[in-house]
Amino acid sequence: MARFFKHTLAICCLLLTACQEGGEAGDLFGQWRLTETSIHDSQLTVDNTYLSFSGSIALFRCPGKNEVFAKFQRSADSLFIQCTSIYGSPADTAFVEQVFHMKPFTDIRVKVDAIGGERLAISQGERQWLFRKY
């Protein structure tokens, strides 16, 4: 009887860890708050903007203001993001390219410099972005 319960417990533990929705995003999975973006030693602290990853879908979000969905693919430390404007609004393009400073809107290519624990660092040329898991 004790062995039965040990086996049942082991199976339950396996099941519990096996089925995260959107887990195909790997260590990118989750919601990341943009804490800082910098270029040429010039730092800009940003507030209340988020980049989320789940499955093969990404979401740029400024709560209450703008949301832009995107497809993404990751290959080693390269990250490719293709945004979609649901209603074809120029504000969506401006949001991604001017608030996040990620461009061009439909073909963003960035490098994942570091990811671990609660921190994510990506870069595109001279520009860097720092995110914190939120």
Place this chain on the structure above:
Amino acid sequence: MKKLIVPIITACLLMPTKASAADSLATSITYDLTTEAAVGTGRHTAYQLVTNRHHILATRPNTAYARAAIKLQQPITTDFAFSAMADGVASVHADHKAYLQQCFARLDFKEFFAEVGASEPHPAVRNEVLSAGLFANGTNAKPVPQVHVGTREFWNVPLTAKWVQIHFDFGYGKFLDNAYREAPAHRGGDASRAYATGAFYHQKHLYIRTNPTKPFFFTAGIEHAVQFGGTSHAMVGGEMQSKEKKANLKAFWNVILPLGDAHYFENEALEDWVYGNHVGMMTCQFGFNIDRHHQLNAYLDNPFEDGSGIRKSNGSDGLWGIEYANSAPGRQLVRGAVVEYFQSTNQCGPLHWDSGDYPEPARSEITDKVTGNDNYYNHMFYVSYSHYGMTPGIALITSPIYNTDADNTFHDNRVKAWHLGINGELTTHLSYIIKGSYREGWGTYSQPLTTKNHSFDAMLQALYRKGPWQLSAAYAFDRGNIYGNCSTFNFKISFHGKIL
């Protein structure tokens, strides 16, 4: 069935005149009188004094109530029994002034019951006094009136040699807080905010347990609650428009399982991709009998919202707990203890994308599907899973009644919390309860908090029982930015009397 009603009622009326005190079919009429006051400082009555008490004590600070309940119990035969209760409350400086907390009629047959009305539910699993609560059908909100059937306790399934027991409940009811939801004061003071009224309620649970007297035993089960039907009121094009959902027989059938409308997008009914607002939990519990009187239980209550989470696709979300229970007779310094960790941050991921929700060309540009952002307890049609501002589920997800903008949605459903509880007896008449919770909250995925929420909430309570009297005194406090810094002293006196 109709032919039986009159004879049964007649029998009930005649029984009291024919029963004697020694007769096992004697009528019993008892009453309970209670008065309770909570005084202190801060924006609210301290969290641990209010939580999981069916919203009997107000969240407002410096509040009091008087309560009178009368209960009739009438055995009809050795197997059948009828009972009824009326339980009224009058409060001062409270969320509600005067109301019926409970009013029900119930028929018991052996281990089964059928009940009509509003009664305070008691959890089939989880320590009602110490646990942080249940995700779907908890004890935190006022009772919802319903018609339901079920088992009173775990019932031995015949022909299983007591190896399989079940505990179930199944019912339909109606939420009564229409005026509360409609009041602009509970929509953040903004009459243009959406609200829903007239929602129906469906709940059920089923627990299956192996023989609990054996050294090891296992319990698995599911709880499920649904808001359905009703009318949503929302601003469309600058005008408040109402949209009604039918609560016909088909709807009552559809909500038993979280089914949906495959053509929801064409019907402009995004909320119908699953019909109704479904919340629930699946439980897995292992029990170990240390000896005849001492027991350990380890459990996981996994939450689900609509269909998400049922596949355990929500990471580590859930209530993870260990409970110690001591049923030894006499004074026991530790009668029970729980240690629980609650998490609701995953919610199956930070975003939800179904191309069917959007027009072309977006629908064709992103064809992959990700279901997530479960937004526990909030809903696009029913606004929130709440009753008079309190969640019927787990109170560690801060109820809308505490919102500083008085909005009736859950602002902070991504929570991580630790909870401890312990109780026992100091003397034959004096017992104690100590509870404490520490939680952090990140808001919701759609509206993250700019600053993380945190709160430490604790309570120390002493209870004195002698004969029909019960007195209790407690001190509780909150420290943090969820409820603010609150300190509350609480006093309660109860008397249990018998008329017949």
